[in-house]
Amino acid sequence: MALKSTDMAKNMAKKLDGSLKSESLPDRFGQSSKSTSSKRERAAEIPASKLVPVNYRLPAELVNRLRDHAMNHDGGINQMVAVALSDWLDTQSTNK
Template identity: 40%
Template structure:
């Protein structure tokens, strides 16, 4: 049984769509993507450094304060939160 032209066009479109989805996304704004490790490699690096993911829910006002302070903190938000938790647990 032969296929109709519309069926052939649809399959060709699916093949093209699949091929495009398999490619890596280009760098944003014309910049080449930096060599960042993928998630699996990042988790291994974090585990080797003794880091453990820890999620919690905080009020929006508090998170905004954390982001503002983290902008000027040397280690970013992760180091800032670790420092603040360490200080709070000492008291």
């Protein structure tokens, strides 16, 4: 049974999409400068504690101040926020 032209177009699109996804980015997009470690290797470098992504809405001025301060912090913004929240929670539990 012959394929319809729409079915042939769908199959060709799937084949093209698969080949585009399997190709790596050219060197000009900065892939060559990055290490070629896989996601598993990077995940193995994360400490034993599970990191959970969290989204919050904060005022823009506060976020800008936070970014500026985090530039000088050793662990980056994630470490700085974790320490700040931990310290604040510790003070809240002692005030009760």
